Amino acid sequence: MKYLLKITFKDKIMSFCFFASLLLNLIIWIYCFLNISMGDALIYLHYNIYFGVDFIGAWHKIFIIPIFGLIILLINYYISIQIYLKNKFVSYILAGSALFAQFILLFASIAIVWINS
Numbered sequence: 001m002k003y004l005l006k007i008t009f010k011d012k013i014m015s016f017c018f019f020a021s022l023l024l025n026l027i028i029w030i031y032c033f034l035n036i037s038m039g040d041a042l043i044y045l046h047y048n049i050y051f052g053v054d055f056i057g058a059w060h061k062i063f064i065i066p067i068f069g070l071i072i073l074l075i076n077y078y079i080s081i082q083i084y085l086k087n088k089f090v091s092y093i094l095a096g097s098a099l100f101a102q103f104i105l106l107f108a109s110i111a112i113v114w115i116n117s
Contacts, residue, residue, distance in 0.1 A: 008084045008091070017095035021073050024102035028066040028109050035113040036062050044115045053115070062112060069105040073098050 008014045036043065036059050045062065046055035080094035 005081060008081050011084075011088075013092055014080070014084070014095050017092075017099045018073075018077055021095075021099045021102045024099070024106055025066055025069045025073060028069060028102070028106050029063075031106075031113070032062050032066060032109055036116070043112075045112060047111070047115050062109070065105050065109050065112075069102050072101045076101075 009018070038059050041059070042056045043059050043062065044053045044055070045057045047053050076094045076098035080091040084091045
């Protein structure tokens with residue numbers, strides 16, 4: 001496993017996608033901490049155009065978004081490191097999809113903060 005980590009992180013695409021995903025996840029954590037008031041009040045957690053606000057919960061439930069992003073990041077990179085030597089293209093797809101998922105989750109957290117302001 002240590003050998004595979006060294007090989008995959010020497011690859012520029014894999015290392016860029018991993019560190020960019022990790023940075024985006026960290027940005028999501030910080031953004032949620034700084035912009036959600038941690039009180040007893042409930043916050044809006046989901047909104048859609050048909051029904052409006054349809055999910056309300058405690059302030060700490062917003063951290064499900066960065067936790068979910070971290071889980072996606074870890075699972076995708078574990079699988080991509082395992083199959084890197086067999087198929088680099090699939091590893092690149094997994095690494096890119098983890099980065100794409102972090103962007104989507106960043107936009108979701110921005111939308112939730114915007115709805116609550």
